[in-house]
Amino acid sequence: MSFLRSAVLRALSVSSRIESRMISSAAPLLLSPEQVHDLVDKPDSAPVSLVDSSWFMPNSPRNAKQEFLAKRIPGSQFLDLDEVASPHELGLKHMMPDKETFARACEKLGISPSTHVVLYDVHGVFSSPRALFMFRTLGHKNSSILDGGLPRWVDAGLPVETTPPSQPKATVYDAPKNEDNSIRSYEQVVANSRLDPSTNAQAELVLDARPKGRYTGNDPEPRPGLSSGHIPNSYSLTFNLFLQKHKGKDGQEYSTFLPPHEIKKALEKAVGPEETVKIIRGERPATASCGSGMTAGVLWLGLQLLGVKHVGLYDESWTGYAMRSTSQI
Template sequence: MSTAARLLLSPRQVNELSVSGAHISLIDSTWYMPNAPRNAKDEFLAKRIPGAQFLDLDEVASPHKLGLKHMMPDKETFAHACEKLGISPSTHVVLYDAHGVFSSPRALFMFRSFGHENSSIIDGGLPRWIEDDLPIETSLPSQPQPAVYASPKFEDKSIRSYEQIVANSQVDPSTNEWSELVLDARPKGRYTGTDSEPRPGLSSGHIPHSYSLTFNLFLQKHKTKDGQEYSTLLPPAEIKKALEAAVGPKEASKIIRGERPVVASCGSGMTAGVLWLGLQLLGVKNVGLYDESWTGYAMRSTSHIDKTT
């Protein structure tokens, strides 16, 4: 078990750690939607934080019978990826992405679920790093010295299966105070079924008894000097307000006190990580993630889909 690090670090804090000679491993965990006209690996090769390595969340994943991407890897796959990236169990892993905050929370969720608590993300990612006039590397990235990463222990309560989600959705939350509360990070229109899913042929709607909490409600937007938009996490007090607006003050209090277990879901298990991270900042530890999220749920069955508001 590694020592717990702060969840969020500013670019300047990370730069100070790097300059001081601290044993950190900078990891670009950028991921783009499949229909986006951008390639995360190509952008990493062109421009990165000095010394950073690239983590492909679609490659460091377990195969799925429905063909879903970036599913939680098994412990051997995770350990092998760490070794190739030069990460040992004691390494302070600092993750970032090119959006600001988008895919790096999912990567952080993965590390923390495998007990690697000495892990953080850069709040604001690469755009904020550049905006702070910190150094950038454009030459070919150096190859890390391979490390040894003993098979880690996975936190079984981190991930929910389709069967668990269906069983949970069939429990009436008004009569069972211990049923898990599902938070859906997708845009509200996809949750209500009024907007289509970005994946062709996939129904929109939501898991019965789930709540809409679009991941952007935990974020604040900024613009760089050249007009590029990026995101950072809101302060905890503002995250709490967004949670209360979504589920009501009573349920929010139960969540924060640890009396109501929570499961985060989204389109494919990526932005659910933003909800997970925001709740961590509120001190909520009992947060799982529905790894398949809506894509797996809707592909499996249409009999458990709710399109009411």
Template structure:
């Protein structure tokens, strides 16, 4: 793998130039995912329209089983390596991930690649809608399967990238204000679900939040755009505006501790998907100590022993 990590974000023109340069193998992956209550199907949409040469990365398929049935959990090493080989990805491949929202599920896919040590990976900032809006070609023919690759040595997961239920419970009991070692949990769900006012999209699941968690809705790190065809899509805000959103969520004092590496952060959301947006946003601020609570709120709220707070 390359010794220097690739940029976290690339514009459509930067991706196009990277492909044309031919200096390194490039693999474009559509990592689109939709909420469980959405009528849209990501696999069908990929077959209908995609960036030329791209392959489909189904985050629900490249995943480990979960005891409570939560989807898209971090895969085992062999599952990840086998998926890469099928997609034509070797350790030297520059992987560029995108989705059809602009920014939504591609950050989770980037988190997966980086957590397995594949530093040569980036997000197409603005995804397929921005790519098309800037006049770059879109393919509607049947996709072609890539030549299989070999992914050796077997990648190893950075265990520090994830938090378990037991770790989250122990952290919530440790007392954030009195324990300097306590990790700060950031909840990426909409504020109404965090507060317990609005329902969860998964039927029968209580809304609310983990004790001592802070609300930082993932959309607060994004800006919306309207394409020439009227479609809306999102891109990341500039780092200065992401920092302001962090200040507003946790207060300037705690935000400064995070930036300086004096307070570790755990990102959580509904099921570990949009927590990836917070993870990338904090990487853009050069925050290193960021993990994701993989099962997130779905796993937490499904457990009868969990303490659930319902307040702003």
């Protein structure tokens, strides 16, 4: 082997190890506007990609893509969570994408495996945790959310962009080789619903992020024709209980995550102090659910902030459960 070829192979090996470390290293879960601004401003740091992952409920008159085109954090790209999803037999939207769909979406957004992805939404905290769940579950640990989203960024006096967005540079993103086992299927949830958590240590605590009225069946679901109610043996933990409201200088309200000790209090109120300790210690598995897998991401991220590393998420959530098995309500 020539000296030159040997040197090239050594350089490629070093580069591969560095890339591997960059891919596997986990970024902070939450970032403030100032931290994000500093990241983008550092020319010697890893590449940063800002991604607007805003999403609105089916009955909302607002359009996430149009709002992105009108105003965004400079240099941002838009991630359509309904578009970057795998087809579903029940026609459900924003289900977890397969590995190839995820990889192609990253390339389209200009994201490489070493990119630090910062996700945000226009609510403050609403759909960005779901987007973070997608990235982290599919192995892109170098990802965070902007806590407080676009409204907090504006409230901090940081610049926004209103001209047409720039096109990202082309990237190559190989389909992930591994993913964790966070996604729960209907069959798994049904089997788990037959277990009594008070007598079975293997029973997962299913935490329902929907408003309490929909959980109890007193209020209707936003999707026409869908019954309300809840999965047997699940607990009501409305996602807003993990969040705090703020009013910006422009009068716009937005949400951020509560401090971890306040998140713990909300969890204790929902499931009790004993089960809370078990969840935090990893002695009791927990799974987040909601209407269609969106705000379940808020509960997933809140538990991550408490140090719970392995939290399940029922991707179909109540919509899939009710459509498949209304007889079990």
